[in-house]
Amino acid sequence: MSILVVAEHDNSSVKASALVAIAAAQAIGGDIEVLIAGAGCAAAGETAAKVAGVNKVLVADNDAYSHDLAENIAALIVEIGSNYSHILSATTASGKNFMPRVAALLDVAQISDISGVVSEDTFERPIYAGNAIATVQSTDSIKVLTVRGTAFDPAAADGGSATIENLDIAKDEGLSSWDKEEIAELERPELTAASIIISGGRGMQNGENFALLESVADKLGAAIGASRAAVDAGFVPNDMQVGQTGKIVAPDLYIAVGISGAIQHLAGMKDSKVIVAINKDEDAPIFQVADYGLVADLFKAVPELDALL
């Protein structure tokens, strides 16, 4: 059995989410090959070759793959895909974009966002915003899977010595082109990689008030997240949204401030190790999942917390 993991990278190194996908491949068992597709991505290929458990790295370095355009990446993966029993990627915005396209072109199902491997053809995955876990079995010849970022301990970034093969395959489908991006400068850890997260909701009232959370975050080395309501209201950008349709996180400590705890928000954070809720409404559902709840006005409690740290 040979497994292909499509790894997300920033041209110089592979992302943590890719290490989680490799860990899921290890749980399935078999030879593991990693695909690095991009433009100017040779260095990322070298870091992938060092990941423990990887047998071979395929590097497809071509302008067609520079911005992860789904049409081009999918065409590349399909070209090599029939050699594998499983094709995996992380459940990231990028993986979610091209993987179903790969599955359809191979005429097989995709199993999205697996949270457990039962056997080589049977997997667990959350459904209904994580309110139920389905165990599903695939009869397809090739299993196309995306892997939940919080569900497996990442593979070790060091210790491997895979061979590197360059793929001379250029697939420019000519269907789409990349124009520009608006990417927030990251001064803090990335949400999905942070061990502490402090998130604000509608109770924050406006974007300026997020400064209260920033000060606490800086003292704790935490990332800052938000509820959908806070993003929709324009307090903070979309990349901060935690939840069913935002980012799925499971830090050691999650502090929810002025967040009611709707199921769609809980879906994104209820696997955190320790949950703290600060909310002035003692009946807020967030208290039902919080290890420590503080019923208080956040505008009083958060500055106090800041002062005590």
Added chain:
Amino acid sequence: MKVLVAVKRVVDYNVNIRVLGDNTGVDLNNVKMSVNPFDEIAIEEAVRLKEAGTAEEVIVVSVGASACQEQIRTALALGADRGILVETEEEVQPLAIAKVLKAIVDKEQAQIIITGKQAIDGDNSQTGQMLAALAGLSQATFASELQVGDGTATVTREVDAGLETITVKLPTIITTDLRLNEPRYASLPNIMKAKKKTIDTFTPEDLGVDVTPTVKTLKVTPPSARQAGIIVESVEELVDKLKNEAKVIS
């Protein structure tokens, strides 16, 4: 141009999901069913394209049991012109839905196909991308802004690090994110008018599509429950607990 919107009938997002005692699925008895929230956004975007004069006709399609007519009627009340139900009592998985939709796209020659980025029951996020693949068309997923030009569309997409803008060739498949628009409510006169709009019904066989699933659900279980913790009386107590009991801060 024609715009096609694909909608799914799902358990309403406000319903508390209960897993059945025999672990065969979740309890769907007497549960409120609605249009998948992301598909509501898709309907709204299509209707706005018509109001802006970009689209001549908005067609709404749903694949599933005959009860899906309700969701098609909802879409018609929101401004879609006519409906198509591809009726089957079988479980239809994303790849099969995509195959059915491809047959409809071929039949209708739609230029823009809009659907939700995921359905809130299966949380799969596959159908739009699979349809694009099968039809050999471009795709713009997780859209938060759409501008239709001459033979192309420019789409801002929500990605992990923020936003990106791409240009796709028409025909194209767009999947909606939450911030693409705020869907309207149907007015009473429009609900009445919707009753007179046509819904054509086909079966997957009529369209030559085999919808047999390849993924079998062996069991459905509740997630491991979280115990509610304690209420602390003060910020001092909270910090003390985090340092000395949970040991998550130092």
